[in-house]
Amino acid sequence: MLTVSMTVNGKEVTKTVDPRTLLVTFLREHLNLTGTHVGCDTSQCGACVVHVNGQSAKACTMLAAQVEGADVTTIEGVAKNGDLHPMQAAFKEHHGLQCGYCTPGMVMSALDLLKHNPDPSDEEVRHWLEGNICRCTGYQNIVKAIQSAAQEMRS
Amino acid sequence: MYNFDYHRPNSVDDAVRARGGSEDATFLAGGMTLLPTMKQRLASPSDIVDLSAIQDMTGVCEDDGRLAIGAMTTHASVASDPLVNQKIPALAKLAGGIGDPQVRNRGTLGGSIANADPSADYPAAVLGLGATVKTNKREISGDDFFVDMFETALEEGELILSVNFPVPDKAAYAKFPNPASRYAMVGVFVAQVGGETRVAVTGAAPSAFRVSEMEAALSNSFSADALRGINIPADGMNSDLHGSAEYRAHLVNVMARRAVESLS
Numbered sequence: 001m002l003t004v005s006m007t008v009n010g011k012e013v014t015k016t017v018d019p020r021t022l023l024v025t026f027l028r029e030h031l032n033l034t035g036t037h038v039g040c041d042t043s044q045c046g047a048c049v050v051h052v053n054g055q056s057a058k059a060c061t062m063l064a065a066q067v068e069g070a071d072v073t074t075i076e077g078v079a080k081n082g083d084l085h086p087m088q089a090a091f092k093e094h095h096g097l098q099c100g101y102c103t104p105g106m107v108m109s110a111l112d113l114l115k116h117n118p119d120p121s122d123e124e125v126r127h128w129l130e131g132n133i134c135r136c137t138g139y140q141n142i143v144k145a146i147q148s149a150a151q152e153m154r155s
Numbered sequence: 156m157y158n159f160d161y162h163r164p165n166s167v168d169d170a171v172r173a174r175g176g177s178e179d180a181t182f183l184a185g186g187m188t189l190l191p192t193m194k195q196r197l198a199s200p201s202d203i204v205d206l207s208a209i210q211d212m213t214g215v216c217e218d219d220g221r222l223a224i225g226a227m228t229t230h231a232s233v234a235s236d237p238l239v240n241q242k243i244p245a246l247a248k249l250a251g252g253i254g255d256p257q258v259r260n261r262g263t264l265g266g267s268i269a270n271a272d273p274s275a276d277y278p279a280a281v282l283g284l285g286a287t288v289k290t291n292k293r294e295i296s297g298d299d300f301f302v303d304m305f306e307t308a309l310e311e312g313e314l315i316l317s318v319n320f321p322v323p324d325k326a327a328y329a330k331f332p333n334p335a336s337r338y339a340m341v342g343v344f345v346a347q348v349g350g351e352t353r354v355a356v357t358g359a360a361p362s363a364f365r366v367s368e369m370e371a372a373l374s375n376s377f378s379a380d381a382l383r384g385i386n387i388p389a390d391g392m393n394s395d396l397h398g399s400a401e402y403r404a405h406l407v408n409v410m411a412r413r414a415v416e417s418l419s
Contacts, residue, residue, distance in 0.1 A: 002161055019161035019203070020193075043191055044336070046257065055231075055260045061190050062261070065161045066183075066205060112256065130337060131255025 006067050008033070009077030015064075023067055024048045024059035027074055035075040035104050039133070046132030049105035050074045056112035058131070075104035078111070087111055087149040096145030098136030106132050110146045118154055122147065156190075157199040163208050167314065171291055173204045174312045182206055182314060184227060184266030187258050212265070212316060215239055220322055222246075223289075226265025226315040231256070233264060243284070245326040245344070249276050252330065254337050265315040268300065271307045271362065273393060274338035278363035279328060280320070283344030283355035287319040294319075304361035323348035329413035330358070331406050333397055340398050341406035345414040347377070354411060359392050359403045369411055378419065379412040 005014040008031060015030050027033045027050070036059055039047030043061040050059045051073040078085045087107050090096065097103045106129070113120060113128040120128070125143050134142060162173040174180050180202035183189055192198040206212060212227035215236045222242055224233060233239055234251030253259055253267075253276050267277040268288065278301050281288070286297040291314045300308050309315070323346040330342030339358035346353045354369040372381040387407045392400035 018158055020156045020158045022156075022190075041194065043187065043258065046255070049257060056257050057260055058257045061186060063161070063186070063190070063203075063205075065163070066186065066207060068163065109256065128256055131257045 002065055004064050004068050006064075006070050006072055008072045009074060017064055019063070019065055021064045022060055023050070023052075023057075023062040023064050023072075026064035026067075027059060027072075030064075033074050033076050037101055037104055039101065039105075044131075044133065045102070046105040046109060046129075047102050049108040049132065051108060051112065054115070056109050073108075075107060078107065085111075086152045087114075087146070090145040090149035090152065091142070094141050094145040094148055096137065096142045097134075102132060102134045102136075106134065106142055110149070113146070114150055114153060119150060120146075156193045157196065159200050160202045161205065162202060163205045165208050165210075167209060167212070167291055167316065170204050170206055170209060171312065171314055173202065174314070177201045178311075180204060182269075184269070185229065185262040187254070187262040187266065188270050188272065189266075206265075206314075217242075218319065222320045222322065223317050224264055224320065225317050227263050228265075230254070230259035230262050230264070230267075234259065242322045243320060243326060245323075245328045245346070246280050246284070246320060249280050249328045249330075249342075249344070252276065252328075252332070252337070264318055268318070269307060269309060269315055271301055271305050272338070273304050273361050273363075274333070274336075274340070274358045276328070276330065276339055276342055276357060279330075279339070279342045279344035279355045279357035281318060281355075282357075282363045282365060283328070283346050283353050284320050284323060284326065284348055285351075285353060286321065288315055289317045289319060290315050298365075301362045306362070321348050325418050327414040327417045329410045329417065331410055341403050341410050343407060343410040343414050345373070345411060345418075352377070356387075356407050356411075359387070359407050361391075361393065366407070366411070373415065377415065379415045382408060382412050382415065 037047035039045035048059040164170040181200040183205045213225040230250040230253045239247045281297040288295040326346035328344045330339040341358040352373045354366045357363045387404045389400040389404040394400040
């Protein structure tokens with residue numbers, strides 16, 4: 001067993017885990033933060049995207065042990081004081097989701113994009129989302145939502 | 156995933172020592188291949204030696220007209236590094252086209268070439284630029300590094316510290332990505348470097364390789380037209396559900412021409 005400590009959504013946590021514990025398992029089963037989803041479990045779909053030290057990463061392809069000492073943000077850490085983050089609000093407003101399974105990963109990935117590129121073209125948004133798969137929307141409204149949030153966040 | 160003992164050493168010496176502690180131990184760089192392989196139980200190391208806490212294995216620096224890139228430097232860092240973009244933009248572009256943003260945030264140069272996936276992008280650059288792989292034991296010429304599918308010149312327990320890339324006069328990389336995984340169905344790196352012309356291919360065969368006939372043709376006339384008619388035999392090419400050996404052989408010429416065209 002292994003003791004891991006990290007900051008998750010601003011709170012310091014320390015747990016004793018099996019070395020093979022994946023970050024996504026740690027978040028969902030040890031911290032009960034079930035907003036981060038497991039879709040494919042093969043690093044393709046992006047439903048498990050979280051931020052590790054400010055960078056988006058697939059939590060199904062990291063060990064909790066690798067995150068020792070790091071700062072992790074999950075979808076649960078995005079809304080502030082009960083108010084949806086502009087990115088979340090934009091997904092709701094523009095119907096950027098249907099079943100919602102991919103949405104936490106989409107939002108976390110999109111937030112990382114806007115950090116690098118606050119005013120992306122549609123093509124840049126689509127290119128960035130290559131690691132996030134949505135089987136419902138056809139992506140059209142996801143791109144629209146991200147563009148709307150980008151505009152709101154710039155103003 | 157089967158369980159293992161986890162180590163996170165702070166120095167290269169400690170990492171090599173921990174790796175030597177068990178014959179079934181393995182180094183963990185970004186984990187973009189190792190962890191999925193372990194999840195499928197295709198690998199079951201007894202010990203994982205995580206290299207991420209070793210400070211001096213990341214970053215880019217200029218060294219005698221060459222770029223030395225730490226083995227633990229992520230693809231995203233190489234893609235956005237100002238020095239790489241200024242000196243070898245083809246390398247920055249190659250790194251920026253690997254996988255997806257999350258894979259690029261975790262995957263590393265050293266991990267990629269140590270794994271020597273036949274469809275990985277970096278082997279084309281290591282071979283195409285004539286880079287040198289620096290390990291804890293020696294320096295290995297890029298021409299000697301890739302041996303076969305998932306097989307390199309690295310010895311048991313040998314650790315890549317950095318890769319030293321010569322700055323080319325010009326270089327370009329063109330790949331035909333698998334539309335789902337973004338792995339190279341075929342990727343061709345073309346460079347004029349140190350007075351020679353090099354053409355290196357990844358994705359097509361079990362291991363990255365150079366095409367001497369194309370190199371000779373481009374030395375004569377550095378133009379896409381010079382490559383017309385140079386056909387690569389399909390014998391020994393990779394063949395899978397994504398593309399036949401003949402298709403990949405054909406793509407080598409197409410990608411080589413696209414790489415050269417992008418430089419004119």
